[in-house]
Amino acid sequence: AQKVTQAQTEISVVEKEDVTLDCVYETRDTTYYLFWYKQPPSGELVFLIRRNSFDEQNEISGRYSWNFQKSTSSFNFTITASQVVDSAVYFCALSEVFEGNTPLVFGKGTRLSVIA
Amino acid sequence: NAGVTQTPKFQVLKTGQSMTLQCAQDMNHEYMSWYRQDPGMGLRLIHYSVGAGITDQGEVPNGYNVSRSTTEDFPLRLLSAAPSQTSVYFCASSYKRGGRSSYEQYFGPGTRLTVT
Numbered sequence: 080a081q082k083v084t085q086a087q088t089e090i091s092v093v094e095k096e097d098v099t100l101d102c103v104y105e106t107r108d109t110t111y112y113l114f115w116y117k118q119p120p121s122g123e124l125v126f127l128i129r130r131n132s133f134d135e136q137n138e139i140s141g142r143y144s145w146n147f148q149k150s151t152s153s154f155n156f157t158i159t160a161s162q163v164v165d166s167a168v169y170f171c172a173l174s175e176v177f178e179g180n181t182p183l184v185f186g187k188g189t190r191l192s193v194i195a
Numbered sequence: 196n197a198g199v200t201q202t203p204k205f206q207v208l209k210t211g212q213s214m215t216l217q218c219a220q221d222m223n224h225e226y227m228s229w230y231r232q233d234p235g236m237g238l239r240l241i242h243y244s245v246g247a248g249i250t251d252q253g254e255v256p257n258g259y260n261v262s263r264s265t266t267e268d269f270p271l272r273l274l275s276a277a278p279s280q281t282s283v284y285f286c287a288s289s290y291k292r293g294g295r296s297s298y299e300q301y302f303g304p305g306t307r308l309t310v311t
Contacts, residue, residue, distance in 0.1 A: 088235070114299075124285065124302040170237060182228055182253060183287075183300055185237035 081106050083173050085186035092161050093194050100156040100189045102171030108132075113147065113154045114172040114183065124170075130154065161193045196221050199303035201286050207309045208276040216271040216306050218286030226289045227269040228300065231255065231282040238285060244269055276310045283307050 082105040092098045104113065115127040128138065130147050138145045142159045158165050168190045172183040202217045220227065228243040230253075240253030244263040258280060260272040269288075273280060284307075287300040 083237075085237075116302075122283070122307075123304050126299060126301075129299055172238075182240045182243050183230075183238070185230075185239070187235055187237040 081173050081175060081184040083171050083184055083186035085169075085171055085189050087189045088187070089190045089192070091192045091194060094163060095160050097157060097159050098161050098191065098193075100158075100169050100171075100191065102154045102156065102186060104152050104154065104171070104173045106173060106175060108175045110175070112174045114174070115145065115154075115156050116170045116172065118168040118170065118188070120167070127156075127169075158191075161191075163193050163195050166191060166193045198222065199286055199288050199301050201284075201303035201306050203306060204304070205307050207311065208273070209311055210277060212276050213272070213274050214276065216273075216284055216286075216308070218269045218271065218303060219267050220269075220286075220288040220301070221267065222288065222290065222301065223266060224288035224290040224301070225266070227263065228253070228287045228289075229259070229261065229269070229271045230285045230287065232285060232305075233282050241271065241284075273308075276308075278310045281308060281310045 084103045111132045113130045117125040117127055128145055135147050144157045146155045168188045170188045171186045174183050199220045225246050229241040230238040232238045239255050241255055241259050242253055242261040244250045247263050247266050250261050250263055263269050283305050285305050286303040289300050
């Protein structure tokens, strides 16, 4: 069965600090996709990244970076030099690759508060 | 494109009432899903559809019905609302690319439902 664990329920940092959000997943499949979504206080879900299980290269996008390690089943998300606008709930999600549908299994989310 | 639209944005129901949450997408996506978000629980899959005329249950289907008569629309029906159905409901869609699912879900803005 699929499962996504985000052990950090809430994190609070001071602006300009770096912060890492942890995500650990479980799946029996060898082919799958991992995602991160951001949910700002306005409530919408904002897609941040998709990573397939065959690509373990780390990715950087501006102040955001992602570290995917299949050996530890982790897909961690780091924000460098955090800003107040980064305050949101962040969800990690998993989708197994199969024909027919792509429902997501979400973690419970990590609420990040960045204090000025 | 309007993307994924949901109506209403907010709704208050009394226990036992019925209603339909509307979801529509104009991207010709094959796949559509309904999730509910509860505090501290992340998003959980209610029902999903892989195309017009085909639906299936997700993790938490009890108390909800769906149908998919067109590619564009995927309404979620609450037959007899209960306080346990107080939640934020998100509709999502995704598409096939090259015979494989896209694995990126496009989310609507959500419907906040309160059942008293």
